[in-house]
Amino acid sequence: MVQLSERPGTKKITNLQDKFLYELGGIFDAENRFLEAQQLMWQYSQHPELKSLIEAHIRETEQQIRNIEQVFSTLKQQPQRVTCDAAAGLVSDGQKLVLLSSDNPKIVDLVLAGEQAKVEQLEIITYRGLIKGAEQLGQNEIVQLLQQNLQQEEQTAQKIEQLKPRLLEEARSTGGKSGANRSR
């Protein structure tokens, strides 16, 4: 169980705006972690379509971070990261999987797509919650900024789902065999 003392800067939540700001700080932290992770993923990826999808989403993530900063400033707050343990965990799980599969680039591509898909689902759920929160606070400008981010995450998630069967097929025609041989 995490101790609050290990999370400096997190304040008590006593109202809906506090809760919104906490979760905004969480996605701000998550997006920054994912930006860094995607830069590494781009380097690891060998599949041209996956590589260009990641590259495009890196640009979008940079814009999303600016949108979040804009949300903070609309609320007259300094942008502040609140450690997102879920994001940190996804990133380290992904790193472990990439290291374990590094002998087979086709499996690495499949792993990267799977990890990116998990990240998008976390972001989608988080933005949906934040949009509801901003609606409660009557902040229409913020709703619009967050909706831009949500839309990009949903589109990225969809593109990955479309690409996954091909990555799986390519991994099966190469990597699948080497795995099966080893176990014999």
Ligand SMILES: [Fe+2]
């Ligand atoms: Fe994303």
